[in-house]
Amino acid sequence: xxxxxxxxxxxxxxxxxxxxxxxxxxxxxxxxxxxxxxxxxxxxxxxxxxxxxxxxxxxxxxxxxxxxxxxxxxxxxxxxxxxxxxxxxxxxxxxxxxxxxxxxxxxxxxxxxxxxxxxxxxxxxxxxxxxxxxxxxxxxxxxxxxxxxxxxxxxxxxxxxxxxxxxxxxxxxxxxxxxxxxxxxxxxxxxxxxxxxxxxxxxxxxxxxxxxxxxxxxxxxxxxxxxxxxxxxxxxxxxxxxxxxxxxxxxxxxxxxxxxxxxxxx
Amino acid sequence: xxxxxxxxxxxxxxxxxxxxxxxxxxxxxxxxxxxxxxxxxxxxxxxxxxxxxxxxxxxxxxxxxxxxxxxxxxxxxxxxxxxxxxxxxxxxxxxxxxxxxxxxxxxxxxxxxxxxxxxxxxxxxxxxxxxxxxxxxxxxxxxxxxxxxxxxxxxxxxxxxxxxxxxxxxxxxxxxxxxxxxxxxxxxxxxxxxxxxxxxxxxxxxxxxxxxxxxxxxxxxxx
Numbered sequence: 052x053x054x055x056x057x058x059x060x061x062x063x064x065x066x067x068x069x070x071x072x073x074x075x076x077x078x079x080x081x082x083x084x085x086x087x088x089x090x091x092x093x094x095x096x097x098x099x100x101x102x103x104x105x106x107x108x109x110x111x112x113x114x115x116x117x118x119x120x121x122x123x124x125x126x127x128x129x130x131x132x133x134x135x136x137x138x139x140x141x142x143x144x145x146x147x148x149x150x151x152x153x154x155x156x157x158x159x160x161x162x163x164x165x166x167x168x169x170x171x172x173x174x175x176x177x178x179x180x181x182x183x184x185x186x187x188x189x190x191x192x193x194x195x196x197x198x199x200x201x202x203x204x205x206x207x208x209x210x211x212x213x214x215x216x217x218x219x220x221x222x223x224x225x226x227x228x229x230x231x232x233x234x235x236x237x238x239x240x241x242x243x244x245x246x247x248x249x250x251x252x253x254x255x256x257x258x259x260x261x262x263x264x265x266x267x268x269x270x271x272x273x274x275x276x277x278x279x280x281x282x283x284x285x286x287x288x289x290x291x292x293x294x295x296x297x298x299x300x301x302x303x304x305x306x307x308x309x310x311x312x313x314x315x316x317x
Numbered sequence: 318x319x320x321x322x323x324x325x326x327x328x329x330x331x332x333x334x335x336x337x338x339x340x341x342x343x344x345x346x347x348x349x350x351x352x353x354x355x356x357x358x359x360x361x362x363x364x365x366x367x368x369x370x371x372x373x374x375x376x377x378x379x380x381x382x383x384x385x386x387x388x389x390x391x392x393x394x395x396x397x398x399x400x401x402x403x404x405x406x407x408x409x410x411x412x413x414x415x416x417x418x419x420x421x422x423x424x425x426x427x428x429x430x431x432x433x434x435x436x437x438x439x440x441x442x443x444x445x446x447x448x449x450x451x452x453x454x455x456x457x458x459x460x461x462x463x464x465x466x467x468x469x470x471x472x473x474x475x476x477x478x479x480x481x482x483x484x485x486x487x488x489x490x491x492x493x494x495x496x497x498x499x500x501x502x503x504x505x506x507x508x509x510x511x512x513x514x515x516x517x518x519x520x521x522x523x524x525x526x527x528x529x530x531x532x533x534x535x536x537x538x539x540x
Contacts, residue, residue, distance in 0.1 A: 108393075131450070132449040158446065162452035164457070167410075232369075232386070233369055234387060235405070287386070291385070298384060308395060
């Protein structure tokens with residue numbers, strides 16, 4: 052068994068035009084930044100990107116490589132929290148070239164929970180599920196409705212990405228994965244739902260070196276593993292360094308830290 | 318101009334609803350401040366949609382050295398790790414939320430209707446579609462508290478007969494805490510239960526489009 056791939060470029064080389072790719076993104080933690088960048092360099096078009104959030108942080112690619120760098124290669128986005136570049140440009144006074152591109156994008160919206168449940172339905176081989184979330188809102192449009200035990204539900208369909216990019220902390224050579232903190236995010240869900248799952252990790256160890264009691268994603272859900280170069284883009288050390296650089300910007304601190312204790316205590 | 322409650326005071330009042338042992342999710346803005354006002358002798362576990370239960374206080378500006386990307390809540394703010402917290406993936410997180418395991422969620426809102434409809438993720442015509450986890454929280458949590466300012470910045474009512482903004486969920490709000498009043502959504506309508514110091518029921522009513530039923534035991538908000 053050999054799931055270890057020598058480079059990010061090779062690990063994404065068979066992703067074709069028109070593929071759907073699921074990527075965890077919710078701020079800094081747990082983003083598979085190297086795979087995102089390799090997919091951009093791979094240059095395929097007509098992609099459908101599936102991500103819990105989109106946009107939201109006005110930071111350069113060197114600080115945090117987000118799924119939004121794939122914008123010019125995409126035809127569709129499936130997400131829950133779409134912070135448009137136009138809105139960010141307004142909020143932070145940052146001019147945006149991406150705002151125009153976003154206007155051309157087909158976007159399918161749903162709640163975070165619905166996105167997770169649709170991915171999980173695909174993972175579990177379900178044909179769909181009924182949920183009360185979204186009833187009476189824009190997300191119910193065009194969906195089958197059904198009353199179960201007197202309550203209204205809408206039918207949601209499974210979502211099975213062709214490829215899933217996963218950021219884990221550690222893998223063994225079989226592909227068993229563990230995560231750290233909230234860097235877990237939806238990575239385990241993406242791993243379970245995707246037809247081909249590619250994981251980038253801080254460290255690859257021998258089978259048996261990870262306590263089987265703490266493995267989060269079992270090897271069956273992982274097809275390819277690529278090691279992030281020590282201290283390289285997206286590694287824990289690199290991400291920490293970049294977060295601290297980001298925090299040194301004065302207008303950033305009040306957004307992601309707390310300033311109000313004094314007033315609050317009065 | 319009569320005095321209105323500050324954002325912190327709104328949060329303080331909303332946090333009085335937290336019971337010992339509750340699992341609670343806080344939305345961004347005023348709701349987030351509730352974490353500072355958990356009543357004494359009560360242990361509350363705060364949940365964040367991105368996959369943590371029981372997280373610690375949000376770090377202060379002068380605690381930059383403690384910042385760690387393992388510890389970020391749903392609003393992208395850094396928190397301190399705390400004993401008894403747990404991490405899980407977002408699938409489990411939203412099962413917890415949608416499956417009714419959260420006792421309370423405190424959310425912000427643009428509008429709430431007298432039937433408890435909630436509109437909190439977008440304005441008509443917005444390019445952004447920031448639905449996020451609000452729909453899941455609004456439908457899944459056992460108790461939904463809205464903490465917000467009673468009227469908009471240009472003086473328009475937010476508590477309406479019908480919401481005009483895109484809905485988050487129908488008939489999902491239980492309690493509304495604003496800078497001038499506390500109202501409960503009941504089967505007979507929206508009941509005004511408490512008013513801010515110095516305010517009368519009539520003055521609150523004048524700033525509310527929804528029909529308000531004044532509780533027989535109407536009282537001043539206790540802080």
